[in-house]
Structures are given as structure tokens and as C-alpha cells.
Amino acid sequence: MSMKDTGRDLGAELVKEAVSQLQKNGMKGFSARAVAEACGVSCAAPFKHFDGRRGLFLAISQHLDGMLLESMEEIQAQIGTDYKRAHLEMNMTFIHFLCLNPFLINESFWNTIDERQAGIRKWRSFQKMASQFFMYCQERKIPKEVYKTYYFNFQTLAYGAAFVTINGLLLEGGDPVADIVDIQERIYRNLEQTMGLT
Numbered sequence: 729m730s731m732k733d734t735g736r737d738l739g740a741e742l743v744k745e746a747v748s749q750l751q752k753n754g755m756k757g758f759s760a761r762a763v764a765e766a767c768g769v770s771c772a773a774p775f776k777h778f779d780g781r782r783g784l785f786l787a788i789s790q791h792l793d794g795m796l797l798e799s800m801e802e803i804q805a806q807i808g809t810d811y812k813r814a815h816l817e818m819n820m821t822f823i824h825f826l827c828l829n830p831f832l833i834n835e836s837f838w839n840t841i842d843e844r845q846a847g848i849r850k851w852r853s854f855q856k857m858a859s860q861f862f863m864y865c866q867e868r869k870i871p872k873e874v875y876k877t878y879y880f881n882f883q884t885l886a887y888g889a890a891f892v893t894i895n896g897l898l899l900e901g902g903d904p905v906a907d908i909v910d911i912q913e914r915i916y917r918n919l920e921q922t923m924g925l926t
Contacts, residue, residue: 741767742774743791746784750831758831760784785840789847792832796825796853804856811867815860816912819882822857823908826890833890870923881915 745763753759760774760781767773778784799821807814831837838847848854858879865875889908891897898904920926 738767738769738773739777739787742769742777742784743787746774746788747791747829750788750837751829755831755834755836782841785837789841789851792825792829793851793853796822796851797856799825800853800856804860811860811864812916815857815864816909816916818857818860819886819912820905820908822854823886823889823893826886827893830890830894833887833894868923868925870919874919874923878915878919882912885911885915 742763745766746758746760749763749766750758761771764771764773770776774784775781778787800818803817803821804814807817826832832848835844838844841847843850849858861879861882862875865878885908889904893904917926
């Protein structure tokens with residue numbers, strides 16, 4: 729009986745297990761053999777199924793983008809056209825996602841699929857999040873050169889917060905969620921004051 733006959737989606741199983749292995753062991757500890765063993769297939773199956781390591785990692789990237797996009801779309805459906813609020817929620821979701829999948833801030837993950845680390849910017853989920861901020865700025869006629877600078881602040885916050893959290897660098901007794909919310913609000917406040925919107 730073939731995999732098709734059993735109704736088994738081997739590709740999806742391999743990707744989910746690969747993500748799980750990456751979450752636990754990171755890029756250095758990643759083993760395609762361990763993924764294969766967990767799925768009960770031959771050690772060559774992960775690369776054979778995806779036509780090599782690059783194909784497997786590309787499928788992982790697409791899977792994660794799909795998961796994150798679903799979360800972003802739920803936020804948009806709940807909040808609607810309050811772009812600032814939607815962006816703030818999406819940015820928090822993005823930071824949480826990076827903390828759950830720390831290998832995404834590892835350059836070797838992106839190099840495996842021939843992308844630089846900025847490859848995540850091509851994700852539909854990332855673009856949806858960024859578009860909330862851009863639409864907020866366009867509504868208020870904030871020039872592109874201004875909002876690009878402020879968006880850099882949000883990117884720095886997201887990756888910095890994820891890095892500090894992942895590496896256990898938080899100060900004892902601190903509340904990182906409250907601190908991130910506060911910093912986000914301050915970036916917006918500063919932008920609004922600079923543009924005379926307050």
C-alpha cells in the first residue's frame with residue numbers, strides 16, 4: 729500500500745516534524761535523519777520528497793508564513809480598518825512567533841533557501857503586518873521617507889525583543905509584554921508628535 733492509498737500527507741508530516749526539530753534543537757542541532765525517524769520513513773525521505781535540503785527548508789518557510797498569515801488575517805478580521813491597532817497587535821504576534829521559532833533569526837536558515845535573513849520580508853504575513861502601518865501613514869499623509877524610518881524602529885524592536893527573550897537576557901521581575909506595548913506606543917506617539925498629529 730502506497731502513502732497515497734493511506735491518505736497520508738507525507739510532505740505535511742515532514743514539514744511539521746522539521747519545524748518541531750528546529751524549535752527544539754535550532755539549526756546546529758537539526759537532523760533530517762531525526763525528522764525521518766519521527767515520521768517512520770527512510771532517512772533519505774525528507775530530502776528526496778522535497779528534492780533536496782533547499783526544497784525542504786523552502787517548504788518550512790512557506791508553512792510558517794501560512795501559519796503566521798492566518799493569525800494576521802484573524803487580527804485584521806477582528807479589528808478592521810483601525811490600522812494602528814491592527815499593526816500593534818500584529819507586531820506583538822510577530823514577536824511571539826519569532827520567540828517560538830528562534831531559528832528564523834538565524835542567518836543559516838535563510839542561506840539554506842538562498843535568501844538573506846531579510847527573506848522573511850517576502851512573507852505574505854510580514855507584508856500584511858507592514859501594510860497596516862503604511863496604510864495608517866498614508867491616511868495621515870505621512871511622507872514615505874518619514875514612515876520608512878519609523879518602520880525601522882518597529883523592525884528593530886521586534887528582532888531585539890525576540891533576541892533578548894530567546895537568549896534569557898530579560899531583567900528579573902520585568903514584564904516584557906508590557907514593556908514592548910509601551911515601546912510600540914511611544915514610537916507611534918513620537919511619529920504623531922513629529923508630524924503634528926497630536
